[in-house]
């Protein structure tokens with residue numbers, strides 16, 4: 001109440017001072033996007049429409065603009081935002097107090113991020129301060145120096161029509177919808193870097209500097225309300241001015257890009273299970289909302305069970321016209337998806353999970369955005385698992401998370417991605433968590449998430465910090481996992497073949513697994529192999545870490561089918577191909593290398609050899625000096641006789657000089673050599 005009253009005095013002083021001046025020139029749309037996905041498509045509730053919208057977000061990233069920007073010369077402790085929202089002129093007017101702690105000696109000026117709006121004045125403890133607003137940077141002369149650890153405040157007065165990404169864009173401050181709302185979307189499709197906090201208040205607009213916040217949002221009349229992050233602590237009705245001011249406090253550290261205000265006409269619904277979950281909907285949608293949001297308590301129950309206590313003091317969804325965004329404790333949820341059914345439960349779950357991942361633990365660097373989006377996407381499956389059990393979980397992973405990756409055509413690493421909001425950071429990031437769960441086991445996986453949260457809650461983290469927490473909890477060095485999956489592109493494309501032989505003790509299963517993906521990354525993974533036998537199935541786990549692996553497995557019964565990764569624990573493709581040959585133990589009793597025929601030879605000669613069991617075989621030609629001329633065989637071969645022809649050329653296809661050469665057969669069972677004579 002005290003702070004609200006103080007704020008209003010200053011706020012209206014500014015309003016009066018500016019009321020006679022014309023508003024700043026309207027800002028042009030900052031981005032125009034053609035071919036916006038057909039809104040009718042979202043009727044299906046599939047991810048496709050949202051992926052199409054996300055496609056609009058695709059843009060090249062400038063790595064040099066993504067430097068972490070933390071720590072910097074000061075640390076923001078608290079934002080106090082006091083604004084009058086004018087729906088008639090579509091403008092805002094007020095001030096923001098930025099309270100900070102100096103992190104550098106002799107700090108005499110600071111830079112804040114702030115764009116489009118007009119700065120009227122800046123005030124500090126010594127009175128008016130000098131400033132230079134070179135959009136998007138507001139440089140403030142503190143008019144004195146501060147020592148490391150000193151705290152100080154600057155109060156920036158400003159006004160104007162806030163900017164956004166345009167009608168088809170996503171981020172920024174909008175006046176839009178029916179009924180019209182004024183609302184802030186904190187992340188841009190086209191903004192680089194992505195944070196758009198600077199579009200409505202001066203801030204250090206990087207997710208790694210979080211602060212507490214309070215809001216004093218004033219609207220004309222008493223019909224419209226203003227909803228912000230945190231909890232509503234006061235509502236001040238001014239009957240003389242005919243305004244209402246809503247005072248919200250975000251008492252948990254918050255990053256500028258998840259700070260929001262939503263002003264307009266709302267009907268407030270409260271969850272019947274959790275009385276701190278709110279749904280702010282349009283009056284016309286109340287009936288539909290009761291169904292649409294009907295499973296949110298189950299989602300919350302699932303996430304509480306998996307991720308631990310809810311990190312904040314309130315949660316809610318607030319309807320507006322633009323899109324879904326995980327503003328802390330106050331998700332903006334787009335009008336068009338509010339339907340009297342549950343086809344968008346995945347979206348509700350995704351945004352709710354962001355409260356733990358992306359908001360409570362923020363990404364310290366936009367290059368690590370998978371720590372937010374991959375986690376939230378994975379949480380969609382966690383909700384499915386909670387509501388429908390393991391089968392629902394696995395089905396969701398396969399159909400809604402893995403298949404989009406396999407069909408995306410994207411081929412770049414998760415870290416520092418070519419596109420920030422693509423399938424790679426969302427669905428492939430989710431796959432990484434799914435696979436990590438497989439690698440370290442269920443309980444260790446969730447213990448690791450808890451440790452990661454405990455270490456970085458209300459702060460921010462980057463990928464090496466997440467890896468370190470997982471390694472500490474699991475006791476495993478996981479470089480082999482993170483290096484390939486986070487910092488390199490692609491996924492394993494397995495090609496496998498198998499052959500079973502009867503042996504006195506049962507069956508000998510020869511299984512060959514190749515990784516045939518291009519691009520150079522060979523993945524190391526524990527691969528589950530399901531062997532089907534008349535007496536029952538056997539699920540084996542084999543470590544596959546090379547491009548060509550051969551396993552000789554002893555089975556009790558005759559295998560009739562072999563399947564790679566039957567439960568989809570690995571993001572991969574797999575294809576079964578015929579085995580290289582039929583193995584006939586009666587033919588080859590021992591290793592042999594026959595004399596080549598003809599010998600001596602002029603144009604070509606045939607070389608026969610036999611191996612007693614299936615194995616990897618190399619057959620190479622050396623010259624008299626012991627130098628390898630050409631390799632004729634380098635592959636897995638079945639047991640039995642084989643023949644290969646040498647045409648008297650080297651590895652480059654050139655004719656070699658007449659003379660004496662040596663044919664060398666190298667196998668796991670030994671090595672044999674024969675002399676070969678070439679004449680011309």
Ligand SMILES: [Zn+2]
Pocket residue numbers: 326350351354372373376
């Ligand atoms: Zn998300």
